[in-house]
Amino acid sequence: MAPPLPGPLAHLAPLLGHYGYWAVGAVVFVEDFGVPAPGETILLAAGVYAGAGRLNIMAVGVIAFAAAVLGDNIGYLIGRSGGRAFVHRWGGYVFLTPKRFQAAEEFFGRHGGKIVTVARFVEGLRQANGIIAGTTGMHWLRFLAYNALGAALWVGLWTTLAYLAGHHIAAVYDEIRHYQLYVVAGFAVLVAALVVRHVVRRRREP
Template sequence: MSPPLPGPLAPLEPLLGHYGYWAVGAVVLVEDFGVPAPGETILLAAGVYAGAGRLDIVAVAAIAFAAAVIGDNIGYLIGRVGGRAFVHRWGRYVFLTPKRFAAAEAFFARHGGKIVTVARFVEGLRQTNGIIAGTTGMHWRRFLAFNALGAALWVGMWATLAYLAGDHITALYDEIRRYQLYVLIAAALLIAVFALRHFLRRRHET
């Protein structure tokens, strides 16, 4: 019998209990090219199931990682082929309004390719970073490298915490999300410092 899921994870119990690994892969996959799906939530729920012996944590992590990378690359292809016109026409059906897309694109442009890694942990950017990378013409291999790193960190962190925390994951998740903004600000400042250092070094050399 499947273990009960705590708090906000409970609505995913029928889906995860019936489809198991397929549910994890499918939900994470579609979330990563813009569809409003609970990818992070189902990863947490699968981690709790794995901790209770219902699923294998290695399989959960491997499937979630593969789905995350493939999903973002589908988003990249959409952005690369369809461009802004495609996003502006169809994005509203997945809550990607022109205003929201423009804000995400501006943020992406300011911080460069490294933001692809951090984007995995930011609601909104997690679902759109592939599309934005495609529309801005980011080189695919560079995107793939940063995206794979971000997916590995994201899956590794949430799957491990859910596996170990069990029923306490929702409280732990709320605490982490509370301080997430400060961590992201610190990461952005660190990226800015390295960018400025690189610029000054190049300027000095010339």
Template sequence: MAPPLPGPLAHLSPLLTHYGYWAVGAVVLVEDFGVPAPGETILIAAGIYAGAGQLNIVAVAVIAFAAAVIGDNIGYLIGHTGGRAVVHRWGRYVFLTPDRFRAAEEFFTRHGGKIVVVARFVEGLRQVNGIIAGTSGMPWRRFLVFNAIGAALWVGLWASVAYAAGAHITAIYDEIARYQLYALVALGVLIAAFVVRRALRRRHRD
């Protein structure tokens, strides 16, 4: 029996129960060429199902990797052939405004191939990674290599962590929920300290 998925993962239970590997491949694929879909979330949920014996973790990892690479390459093709005109016309439907796109493209151009790897782990950049690579003129083979490395690391990390959690996910989630208030308070204190420090530095310079 599949384990109950807690918190933000719960809504994916019917999708995984009915469609299994197809759901993993489809959601990861469409997320990676700009469609706002829960690709990372479904990978984690599928890993949990695999840890509980409902799916095969190797199949989950292989399908997610292939979907991630193909999805980003579709994004690259969109960016390379349609360029900025496509992004400016349709980008707002996936929350990619011209200003956001320009900032992302400048950041992408400065950092080159390594950002393709890092972007896989950053919400927002993961979805438009391939499109920006295409519009910025990165050679396709270079993009393909760095994109495959990023996809392998991303799938390997989340599939492994979720698989290890497996049937114990409810207990783990309960423990996280128990301490999340303390974590939020600590984060608030750190942010406040950072703001105060910046203000004091600016005041000292003036």
């Protein structure tokens, strides 16, 4: 019998109980190219199930990792195939001129690896990071490497914590998310500073 899931994870019990590994793979996969799906939440729920012996923790990790990498690569293809044309056609309406987009491409080319890795832990960026990488023309092999690193860290962290914490994972998760806001804010300030420095340097160039 499946163990009851704590707090905010409870609504995933029917999905996870009925489809098991398929649910983990499908939800993580579709979330990673922009579909609003509870990818991180289902990882936690699957970890709790694994800790109770309902699922195998290694299988959960491998399936979630593969789904995360594949999903982000779908996002990358979407951005690569249609993103640039979309930006050039409609970007002017939101002040994203071709010149500014070129600056964004150059910035992402220099620092995109760090962004792709960290984006996995940030709600919103996790879903869009592959599309952004494709749109800005980041080299696919470079994206693949950093994306795989981010996926491994993300899957490893949440499945392991849920596996060990069991029914206390809701409290642990809330505490981590509380401090994660400070980390994300610090990272955002760092990225903003790098962007400003990059723009200033370009303006100084003849």
